Amino acid sequence: MSFEKVLIVEDEPVVRNLQTEIFTRRKFAVSTAETLAQAEALLTRESFDLVMLDIRLPDGDGQQFLERLATLPERPLVVMVTGYGSIESAVSCMRAGAFDYVLKPFTPSQIDIIIKKGQSYRQLLQVNKLLSDQQGEDEGSIIGKSPTMLRLRQLIERVAPTDATVLITGENGTGKEMVARELYRRSPRRQNPFIKVNCAAISENLIESEFFGHERGAFTGATDRREGRFELANQGTLLLDEVSEIPANLQAKLLRVLQEREFERVGGNRTIKVNVRILATSNRDLLSYVEKGAFRQDLYYRLNVFPVHVPPLRERAEDILPLADHFLARFARKFGIKVTGFSESARNAMLGYRWPGNVRELQNTIERSVILTEEGRAVSAAALGLPLVGSITSSGEALLNSSVPFDFEQKTAPAATPAAEAPAVATTDAQGRVLTIAEVEKQAIKTALQQTGGNRTKAAELLGISIRTLRNKLQEYRDAGEPIEVGAETGE
Template sequence: MSGRGRVLVVDDKENMLKLFSKMLGDDYDVTTAGDGTRALALLAAQRFDVVVTDLRMPGADGFAVLRAVKDRAPDTEVVMMTAHATVPDAVEAMRQGAWDYLQKPFDPDQAGEVVAKALARKREREAAQAPETGEVGGYGGLVGRSAAMREVYRLLAQAASLDITVLLGGETGTGKELAARAIHFQSARREKRFVPVNCGALPAELVESELFGHARGAFTGAAAAKAGLFEEAEGGTLFLDEVGELPLPAQVKLNRALQEKEIRRVGESTPVKVDVRVIAATHRDLGAEVKAGRFREDLYYRLHVFPVELPALRARKEDLPLLAAAFLDKYARAFRREVTGFTPAALAALAGHAWPGNVRELENAVERAVAVTAGPEIRPEDLPPAVTRAPQGLPPGEALSGLPYREALDQARDQFSREYLVALMKEFGGNVTRAAERAGVERESLHRLLKRHGLRSRDFEGP
């Protein structure tokens, strides 16, 4: 490994590019791009250790650059620069994978320190993610040292070495997309694109067009021919998240694409050969879906070549302190807060919660706590009420007998409502419209209920 890190700086201001070239040139190999479009071209052809990009630029903005980096080389660390620094922008950038951000105008020494830390972080992750050592601290962005996660790392490393179809299972929020990315970026296809798609979020009438593309005039609104996601992923990996949500007609075409390694655009009869590795994921029991007639048996066996099940957080509670610490570090940097840890009582509250939303729910809880805490440590009162209330699953009398009747009744009702909403949203993958229809309530009413219980529909949309 070269001692000099490779840094790409992206900004539409020439003076800013010159500043970084002068500031970093003695210690790093610095490449500059005067706009996001140029940066995207460089990212497609070269690999960098750190990317420093402005947020607001004409054309492709900093978020487009960030997404391109994380699609092609997720271990590359991204530092966002902005003169419009707001907490929502910073948090959203870090949610999407940015390492840190710089608010203009910034001190050159501060910027140099941030780049140095980003490079050090990148190299730490490279060492931790190697298949033979991944079991120690994590693999491909996944965190944990439990026996269950060590087995997952072993399977992911094995899957990365084999160019076969993988089916990732596990509850919503267990990290299935991170696992898919780990497989891709440790595989021989790592230099090509990783293309993720949430099958449950695609409108039923457009699923086939999105996956396989369409010819000009194939349907109303098809003013031009369009390549599908299979073609976009050529040579790389197509990640089909929530594959169990695909309508049956699309399942037929997907099965054929996997079998023949070719696709047909909607409105065309000529097949197009594709070289794509498919990784699928679902929170459903596809075997049960086959028996119920909602999923094709032939497609099930076509996908079920190399299955990997990601454990629920409650099945690996020993990893919880590691995960909580990682999220605390992430959001302390995002919010520029000097928050260094958790009180023993807060850790006990985290350990006592059932985490029906798994790792994603834990991340949201820590994010909230970092934002609201008044001191250097997170306390129980900083955590969401759902985390600090009586453990879920206990008989109401055992958990609530020390309270007055009306208060106990209110708490039991709240607990039931939250558990019902979690189960409902998990079933429909975060689709509020379909969930509201099942529950028999108005869509707006369901939104209010979710907000009341600290739940967000997007938390149930994928891995």
């Protein structure tokens, strides 16, 4: 996080000129003031990253002015400067909110130390502010004993200590972000920031600002200067989640940053250099996107330096029960509910299910089942609520369809609703031919749009995807000459 604008408030010409020369040589924009009145006038017109403030000034006490600086919307870091230092004075200034305290005469190396400390402190504040909204998204480490997971761990151990860009692919819910965090935890950058940006969840109008930041007044609503995710991740790791969703007009700028490690903020002309390790995830076949012209080929190869694929849960059945036990312990502890494990029929139900939502679906299923389980009892197949895989078990437990709510009074499942009330997506055509995954996906999108009267936002919610992903799929069908027609669209 680099400083850019410095205000020097100093009445001694020699000291003021020395500070100006030091900061100017280090490419800072420098403003100067000889009095508190001049400093006040400058602060009403513009904001500063750092203020070098003399304690004794002709028209007042710099320490009292420090309290005024603390009220500014964009509060600068303040370094108190004095030729009459004492321990009591230093302590008093620090308590009043000063970032640092320096005695005259000082050397350029002392200023360099202050700059480095200030940059690290500013970055820490911004990163903590960003991460405060992301707590609880990910817990624990990679769990699994299947051969594919053992191989995955070996790949992580091999590439984590390097700075190589890693492209992590896999279906939704497989744990791509957890793999990214494991790469970060095992890397030399683990003491520096880990910043995530969800490319699919940000408006196309704002994603450039999220990446690179913006200057004050760059666009309507940009009332303050803001650092982007690349800048916040400097010296650390940046995760580009669902990188396939980056708009085409931004892909060239992203490629430049990955190659040159430099960029300009939106509305700015100052080049900012960063040292960031890039990790990216995608649940799409990016190579097919390249072939369709939806993703730049050079960007794909720049991201795909070290590919890592996370297998779906159905391809590593050995991991289902260990994962289930892990989630059971976590949620029993979280909710303060003592459970005695899973019943045999519950374990059989989990092993017999395909888990289309992968590890995320398993986690959500276990969380729900813990809430439904009575204190001191084992989680039953009924509490899991998985689709029917058999009749009544020998122990009398009902294997319930997931669409049927659990009846707490009867402890049994109510009658299932007619199929007409919950239409399913066909997996075969009229001749009995098994549909391809792409055909099933298209049918699911068409069904969701029909059920919502053409409202794409509601359809995306039903499908569990972002509105941008849905728009991209509809555009693909149109480009292929096979548009989905659902009548008048009733909303975005």
